[in-house]
Amino acid sequence: MLKKFLTVRAILTFGLICSLIFAIYSMYYKVALWGLSFNPSQKANVWTIEAHISFQPTGEPIKVSIAKPTISDDFKILDENIVAKKYSTIKDGKNNRIILSAKNMSGEQNLYYQLLLFDNEQNSGKTAASAPAKPKKPILDEQTELNMQQLISLAQEMAGDAPQKIIRFVNQDTPDASVVALLPMKKSPQELLDTIQNALSIQGIPNRRARGIKLEESKKSFTPDYMLEAYVDGQWKLYDINTGKKGKPENFVLYQRGGISLIDVEGGENSSIQFSVMKSITSTTKLASKRAALNNQENSFNNSIFNLPILEQNTIKWLTIFPLAILVIVLMRNVVGIQTMGTFTPMLLSMALVKTGFWPGLICFTIIVTLGLLIRALMSKFNLLLVPRISAVVIFVILMMQALTLLGFRFSLDIALSAVFFPIIIMAWIIERASITWEEDGAKNACREVINSLIVAIITYFIVSNDYIRHIMYVFNELNIVILFIVMLLGTYTGYRLTELRRFAPIIKENK
Amino acid sequence: MWQAIKEFCSRPRRLKESGILGMNCRNYAVISACNKRSLYPLVDDKVQTKLLANKIGITTPGLIGVIEHQYDVKNFLEYVKNYSEFVIKPAHGSGGKGVMIIKSYTQDAFTTPSGKQLTFNDIYQHISNILSGLYSLGGKYDVAVIEELVHFSNIFEKYSYQGIPDVRVIVYKGYPAMAMTRLSTAESGGRANLHQGAIGVGLDIQTGNSLRAVQHNVPVSIHPDTKEDLLSIKVPLWREHLEIASKAYEMTDLGYLGADIVLDRDKGPMMLELNARPGLAIQIANGRGLAGVIEKIEKTYPKNLSWKERVDFVLNAH
Ligand SMILES: Nc1ncnc2c1ncn2[C@@H]1O[C@H](COP(=O)(O)OP(=O)(O)O)[C@@H](O)[C@H]1O
Ligand SMILES: [Mg+2]
Numbered sequence: 011m012l013k014k015f016l017t018v019r020a021i022l023t024f025g026l027i028c029s030l031i032f033a034i035y036s037m038y039y040k041v042a043l044w045g046l047s048f049n050p051s052q053k054a055n056v057w058t059i060e061a062h063i064s065f066q067p068t069g070e071p072i073k074v075s076i077a078k079p080t081i082s083d084d085f086k087i088l089d090e091n092i093v094a095k096k097y098s099t100i101k102d103g104k105n106n107r108i109i110l111s112a113k114n115m116s117g118e119q120n121l122y123y124q125l126l127l128f129d130n131e132q133n134s135g136k137t138a139a140s141a142p143a144k145p146k147k148p149i150l151d152e153q154t155e156l157n158m159q160q161l162i163s164l165a166q167e168m169a170g171d172a173p174q175k176i177i178r179f180v181n182q183d184t185p186d187a188s189v190v191a192l193l194p195m196k197k198s199p200q201e202l203l204d205t206i207q208n209a210l211s212i213q214g215i216p217n218r219r220a221r222g223i224k225l226e227e228s229k230k231s232f233t234p235d236y237m238l239e240a241y242v243d244g245q246w247k248l249y250d251i252n253t254g255k256k257g258k259p260e261n262f263v264l265y266q267r268g269g270i271s272l273i274d275v276e277g278g279e280n281s282s283i284q285f286s287v288m289k290s291i292t293s294t295t296k297l298a299s300k301r302a303a304l305n306n307q308e309n310s311f312n313n314s315i316f317n318l319p320i321l322e323q324n325t326i327k328w329l330t331i332f333p334l335a336i337l338v339i340v341l342m343r344n345v346v347g348i349q350t351m352g353t354f355t356p357m358l359l360s361m362a363l364v365k366t367g368f369w370p371g372l373i374c375f376t377i378i379v380t381l382g383l384l385i386r387a388l389m390s391k392f393n394l395l396l397v398p399r400i401s402a403v404v405i406f407v408i409l410m411m412q413a414l415t416l417l418g419f420r421f422s423l424d425i426a427l428s429a430v431f432f433p434i435i436i437m438a439w440i441i442e443r444a445s446i447t448w449e450e451d452g453a454k455n456a457c458r459e460v461i462n463s464l465i466v467a468i469i470t471y472f473i474v475s476n477d478y479i480r481h482i483m484y485v486f487n488e489l490n491i492v493i494l495f496i497v498m499l500l501g502t503y504t505g506y507r508l509t510e511l512r513r514f515a516p517i518i519k520e521n522k
Numbered sequence: 523m524w525q526a527i528k529e530f531c532s533r534p535r536r537l538k539e540s541g542i543l544g545m546n547c548r549n550y551a552v553i554s555a556c557n558k559r560s561l562y563p564l565v566d567d568k569v570q571t572k573l574l575a576n577k578i579g580i581t582t583p584g585l586i587g588v589i590e591h592q593y594d595v596k597n598f599l600e601y602v603k604n605y606s607e608f609v610i611k612p613a614h615g616s617g618g619k620g621v622m623i624i625k626s627y628t629q630d631a632f633t634t635p636s637g638k639q640l641t642f643n644d645i646y647q648h649i650s651n652i653l654s655g656l657y658s659l660g661g662k663y664d665v666a667v668i669e670e671l672v673h674f675s676n677i678f679e680k681y682s683y684q685g686i687p688d689v690r691v692i693v694y695k696g697y698p699a700m701a702m703t704r705l706s707t708a709e710s711g712g713r714a715n716l717h718q719g720a721i722g723v724g725l726d727i728q729t730g731n732s733l734r735a736v737q738h739n740v741p742v743s744i745h746p747d748t749k750e751d752l753l754s755i756k757v758p759l760w761r762e763h764l765e766i767a768s769k770a771y772e773m774t775d776l777g778y779l780g781a782d783i784v785l786d787r788d789k790g791p792m793m794l795e796l797n798a799r800p801g802l803a804i805q806i807a808n809g810r811g812l813a814g815v816i817e818k819i820e821k822t823y824p825k826n827l828s829w830k831e832r833v834d835f836v837l838n839a840h
Binding site for chain 2: 344347393395396397446450451452455501502503504505506507510511513514515516517518
């Protein structure tokens with residue numbers, strides 16, 4: 011007997027462990043690759059970056075070449091849009107540029123290039139890469155070369171790694187003579203970056219410039235910020251060219267790497283490019299398909315519940331909390347030891363409460379059961395047979411629900427309106443059971459039965475109606491399998507129920 | 523406060539030490555291990571139990587008839603025409619529900635032991651209710667059993683308010699393991715259900731003498747209604763009681779069962795019914811745990827004894 015029972019438990023435990031591993035693995039996938047979140051109110055930010063290109067045509071054929079941004083890993087392109095009327099568009103995949111061309115245009119030209127980006131939640135700012143070639147020594151005149159050498163040797167006093175030393179040195183509040191000689195007092199970011207890059211190239215440190223955009227809500231008319239990327243310790247690292255701060259600033263999109271121009275305009279003059287940023291918000295589940303596709307997870311995503319039509323998704327959302335409710339009730343009955351009217355009565359009650367809301371549901375339930383018991387008491391005088399009698403109770407419950415709904419509508423009482431959400435058969439069954447218990451075991455036992463069931467239903471309700479729990483049970487629906495094994499394992503639980511500790515207490519006392 | 527928490531937390535351990543059988547353990551490790559499901563109908567159906575019992579030589583209240591169909595209900599007087607008293611009960615009932623005892627009757631007036639008068643129509647309704655499944659588990663259609671009235675030995679009379687006490691013996695693998703008698707009280711409405719306030723009296727399995735009595739899980743020593751000393755009960759013909767219990771194992775093959783035995787003043791102990799899932803309250807009435815007894819039987823009692831040898835073994839065990 012003991013042997014058989016151990017192996018059943020062992021098999022179930024093994025199943026539980028397997029299902030747990032599977033659940034963790036699949037949850038990892040959903041979080042890391044599909045971008046789903048444990049938090050129901052977690053929103054994904056979608057950024058719209060708009061490049062506005064304007065120029066005056068000179069009359070010759072116009073050719074505008076825009077660099078397609080090389081967006082870093084931490085942001086992904088959701089969509090891309092070009093607004094350029096009468097222009098023909100060619101995507102030059104090799105050079106990663108978009109070429110817009112037109113003829114015979116007059117007046118100021120305004121072209122827009124829009125990019126929708128979303129957060130990919132892999133903040134790093136460092137990219138591992140194979141070692142690039144040593145940079146060419148810049149060709150500098152003798153004086154500049156001398157100043158450079160001095161700058162480099164003096165910069166060694168500064169803190170940080172090599173690029174940081176240079177950046178910090180050139181950005182000192184009271185600049186050194188060598189810096190003053192190389193850079194004007196009011197230096198532009200390009201000039202600053204040129205000097206830093208030269209200094210790094212002389213030291214043989216691979217470097218390149220990077221441009222990027224700090225994503226902030228509603229930012230208009232700005233040009234992308236310059237940053238420095240240097241190859242240090244086998245990785246490309248980003249540096250702020252003013253402070254030397256390492257790593258990618260928060261909410262920063264790297265837009266472009268290396269020295270290529272952002273935009274070239276032929277057949278136009280006075281060209282300018284202005285950027286603006288806008289933030290919009292969507293839910294993580296909406297972006298999941300895009301993210302999954304980017305991570306080559308399209309297939310598994312298409313087979314998941316998130317690819318279903320909304321209606322079916324909502325049904326599944328509803329279904330996936332049932333196993334949890336069942337688990338709670340099994341715990342209540344077999345571990346705590348509360349006697350309820352059947353197993354599923356409290357579960358269905360708690361689900362009804364989820365639909366109606368707590369107080370309206372509770373009040374409605376009380377009204378229906380009380381009236382139902384009264385009617386049932388009257389009916390017991392007729393001595394009807396069981397099946398017709400319970401059928402009559404069902405019809406009474408339906409009538410009451412109709413009456414409550416009508417009343418609720420007439421007097422705009424939301425409470426009464428929730429009556430329709432209660433499962434009719436369950437209500438009739440509760441009334442029938444309670445009235446039989448009432449007749450045979452007295453009012454006290456009948457009330458106890460109903461109240462026990464209600465308490466269990468309420469506890470289940472509070473667990474099941476929690477937004478977090480519902481969201482997690484739905485998004486990570488593999489947890490249902492874990493619950494299945496927990497429930498089965500509980501089927502082998504042979505310990506005392508909590509209520510038995512009280513029930514059998516008199517025996518302990520005696521044996522002391 | 524702290525002391526109380528500590529005391530409470532140590533209870534599982536101490537219950538275990540006292541050998542108390544919990545509900546989960548009973549269901550999982552005892553019932554599902556010892557009782558084959560396919561055998562349940564033998565004990566859940568009182569007609570089958572009765573027939574089987576008679577075959578194996580266990581006395582039960584004589585069967586007068588079985589009403590199976592609604593059209594037959596109106597003929598119930600036909601069935602009882604040779605009897606001056608009878609009992610009607612559902613074949614699949616439990617907890618005493620639907621048991622109707624008629625002490626005397628004429629064509630249209632029926633008297634119950636408490637003196638209540640019933641009409642032909644009342645009885646007709648009652649049988650109809652039984653047939654429609656009102657008292658059976660899960661509301662399944664049922665049949666009505668009409669049987670002879672047991673004339674309870676008046677030895678017990680003073681110990682019970684209205685209802686008639688029966689002796690419940692728990693039988694494990696054929697060995698009588700624990701026994702109690704349930705005495706109805708005014709509070710329990712003359713019924714022998716402990717949760718309704720009946721008194722449970724633990725009986726020494728070797729002698730049939732009372733060990734202790736509890737009402738609502740609390741020890742009591744005198745009957746609240748009849749004021750009799752509950753600790754002086756001695757069940758007569760104890761060996762015969764145990765023999766019935768022991769034979770019930772041969773009869774049903776159930777490793778764990780409860781036998782309800784009543785004492786008829788003329789015919790001696792009779793088996794009223796068997797139960798494949800007897801409750802655990804008997805432990806409280808006895809002040810000791812079943813798990814301990816079961817373990818002892820499992821480990822030290824010989825197997826393959828006849829019913830008679832098992833009774834001898836129990837009576838002589840230490
Ligand atoms: N033949 C009978 N004669 C007298 N009393 C009876 C008889 N049958 C049942 N009773 C009474 O009804 C109670 C319940 O009957 P029982 O057969 O045990 O049905 P249940 O399965 O509902 O417990 C018994 O404890 C006894 O008091
Ligand atoms: Mg009984």
